Amino acid sequence: MAALAAAYQPRRPSRLRHVRKRALVYAGLCFYAFIAGLPVYWMFITTFKPDQDLYNLRAFPLFFNQHGVTLDHITLLFNRTGFVVWMRNTLVVAFAVVLITLLVSVPAGYALARLRFRGAESLTIGIFMTYLVPTTLLFLPLVKVISWMGQFDKLGALILAYPTFTIPFCTWLMAGFFKTIPFEIEEAAMIDGCSRLGAIRRVILPLSLAGMLTVGIFAFTLSMQDFVYALTFVSSSDQKVVNIGVVTELIRGDVFYWGSLMAGALIAGVPVAILYSFFLDYFVKGITGGAVK
Amino acid sequence: MARPVAIPDARGRTALSGLHLLERPSVLGPVLVAPAILYILVLVGYPFVLAVYLSMTNTDVATTGLGRFVGLDNFLALFQTEVFWTALRNTLMFTLVSAVLKGLLGTLLAFLLAENLPGTRIFRFVILLPWTIPIALSSITWKWMFDTQYSIINWIGKNIGLIQGNPNWLGDQTLAVISIIAVNVWRGFPFSAIILLAGMASISQEVLDAAKVDGAGPVTRLRKIIVPMIAPILFVGSLYDLVFTMTDMTVVYLLTLGGPANTTHVLASLAFLVGVQSGALGRGAAIALLLLPILLIVVFITLRTLRRRDI
Structure with missing residues (x-):
């Protein structure tokens, strides 16, 4: 694979072009990782977020909020289902x-x-x-x-x-x-x-x-x-x-x-x-x- | 190990000469393959034939036997319903549109991963998640992400200025179609990339170098060398992907249940609804069976397109 990757690189890349290309590749990979990983991240956040924050439209959804982290959902899952x-x-x-x-x-x-x-x-x-x-x-x-x-x-x-x-x-x-x-x-x-x-x-x-x-x-x-x-x-x-x-x-x-x-x-x-x-x-x-x- | 030693010889020879016979490939081969063939005959072959027969009966879940033979009635009744034609159109449209998008996204991704920069392994793991997480579990997550009130998609979209208002993704006919296609694409693009990568790894470096010396740019190299050379892999990969997207009912079932107003059914989800939820096994089998000619046509077209690209 490394050999193949080499094939797509310019023959004598200038330092700047090289860095710019790497940055582009990483940016692309981050974009894909965001799309692919978002649902799993969302599973994770939802699992540990208390209902008060989960169902609060004013709370910042992408991370935990004022009520912190809870194990209630997991407890319910294991004990009541x-x-x-x-x-x-x-x-x-x-x-x-x-x-x-x-x-x-x-x-x-x-x-x-x-x-x-x-x-x-x-x-x-x-x-x-x-x-x-x-x-x-x-x-x-x-x-x-x-x-x-x-x-x-x-x-x-x-x-x-x-x-x-x-x-x-x-x-x-x-x-x-x-x-x-x-x-x-x-x-x-x-x-x-x-x-x-x-x-x-x-x-x-x-x-x-x-x-x-x-x-x-x-x-x-x-x-x-x-x-x-x-x-x-x-x-x-x-x-x-x-x-x-x-x-x-x-x-x-x-x-x-x-x-x-x-x-x-x-x-x-x-x-x-x-x-x-x-x-x-x-x-x-x-x-x-x-x-x- | 299921060693075939214990299988008694039909002609009543002693165990020893039975063992002796097993040393011959012409005897040992069939003996070793027999369990697999038997399993497939009983639980794939027979049900397949039964599917054809069921589709021509009025069997339902309450029937103990196989119901009454009704000829082509199930099919004719089906052709009269609007929901069947919607499901047929959706099956084709979902599969084709998502195949194109998966192909585009997957190709770009394959080139990014082929760079093999440091950290690619971690990226690979995360990017493969859509394909590796069980589809039922990710579909239900998407339902939550498309929630009418707490949709994270809407929140992100609004904050980066892509979305206005509060679109009801699964409740609006057009948006529901888009959502289902989006989830199909999300699920399948990593697979396209991985298949393409596997193909690219099999191309010898000399050929690519030679082409580059001759002045072929990246696009020409992709079109004239990579694609033709990996056509066999692409063929198997896309065949596999098409078959599984076309016959999948999980995404539709969990996201919309065919709604709103039966506009997002695919043949597979309709077959489930009619065959299992309404209990009309015969009618359901007829719907499922109609997937077969479509599948064969798709297989045929895929085969031809990729053949033509061959040098």
């Missing part, structure tokens, strides 16, 4: 989805990347295309399928539904990952007397732990991005996951509990954003993987 239960549900769903995704995607990814068999090519493309089947196309028939499986309005509904998009994506990601492990390592193990299954177990799997970690993180963050399935399949408060609970249960009639709403969004959203950011490069690779060598 199902927030703790929703968080627990989210973790249960996430854990199960990650587990299912790993169990299914890792073998499939290995096979598609490494083994030559009839139809492997078209299966690879087919699996990626499945990822592009939108959830809004499937949610209504899935209501039926999930009811038949006896999982409607239960956490099981989401545990069944989320792998429909995590498996295709993660299989694709895993296949890309396995391709980066040199063939020779596996061959060497097989020459040394390992069977192929032995080589997979003793050599390939240990080498792909990082890939599996990435895949696990994505199974989690992709699940957290869902809204349609969670909204459609679950309506009992005690079975909700956190992003649905926050946006449906902190609005009573016309009254929005903005302080607690934003507290919930902040507590549930920011950790996901951090995790996602860390692994974003792999996400991009996962999406564009087929397009570049």
Whole structure:
């Protein structure tokens, strides 16, 4: 990237031009950061600002005012709503989805990347295309399928539904990952007397732990991005996951509990954003993987 | 690991020769892929077929089975309603307008990030927030930011002299449309930038240098070298983005619920309203299914446009 950046610089930049250009780039980045960060900053301010200041048109909105900082919204969120239960549900769903995704995607990814068999090519493309089947196309028939499986309005509904998009994506990601492990390592193990299954177990799997970690993180963050399935399949408060609970249960009639709403969004959203950011490069690779060598 | 060792051989061979068979790629491959295929068939393939069938029945939430076959009645009834045509128009307009804006904002951002000045990592984290925060949580935040009384947008706008009065962002038809597009753009521009950056990183320095020696300016380099060279990545990236923006209902559902007066519905939110809230699964499935031909057309156009740019 540094080399690329160099390409856009004039050949022999004068000191002044150099400084001016840097200033422009930083100004641009600040503008973007302001637009991108404002809603999150607003979540943060709202979470800790007492209602007297929050709903006071004369108070300066962008920072805390005369009544200072409060934890009331967070207390309300934890003690008087199902927030703790929703968080627990989210973790249960996430854990199960990650587990299912790993169990299914890792073998499939290995096979598609490494083994030559009839139809492997078209299966690879087919699996990626499945990822592009939108959830809004499937949610209504899935209501039926999930009811038949006896999982409607239960956490099981989401545990069944989320792998429909995590498996295709993660299989694709895993296949890309396995391709980066040199063939020779596996061959060497097989020459040394390992069977192929032995080589997979003793050599390939240990080498792909990082890939599996990435895949696990994505199974989690992709699940957290869902809204349609969670909204459609679950309506009992005690079975909700956190992003649905926050946006449906902190609005009573016309009254929005903005302080607690934003507290919930902040507590549930920011950790996901951090995790996602860390692994974003792999996400991009996962999406564009087929397009570049 | 779901090791396939335990799967019994259909022809009743011993476990040992079963293991032996698994050493062959032509056997091991399908065995390892089978769980993924099975999962996809049962929970994507079957529901997909079911969606087509449901759309031709009068199934509702109370029906235990699949309702009565009504042919194309759902579609015909749908075409008679005004809200359907509004939703269709909105789906196309929201997607296309926000795609263009995301592309412009994302391209500029990609060049800024490519400079890789000190501190870029922190900027990157903040700028990526719209994409990384779960969409439901950011949409509800935007609803609060567009609040009728305490809108922070209005406050900032008034203080820098951009806004006069107290616009009711989500209550006015035109403003509601603008708000929804704005949130879509906000959510998606970091992704455009990241995809473009990934592409730019894959271009060899020599090619760019050669072009510069030949006198190509930044714009020419972008149009004649960068874009054609990263066309495949751009294609997958924009395909992904278009599909997900076009079929998203979260933003509309949380910001306006299709209001005011049903003017901001998209097909996805209408399908939810009809299929889940009113319980008419069949009718809802018909609406959702209509996304499919539109998606295919978009995929086709994207593919052609990017192909033509190829050298």
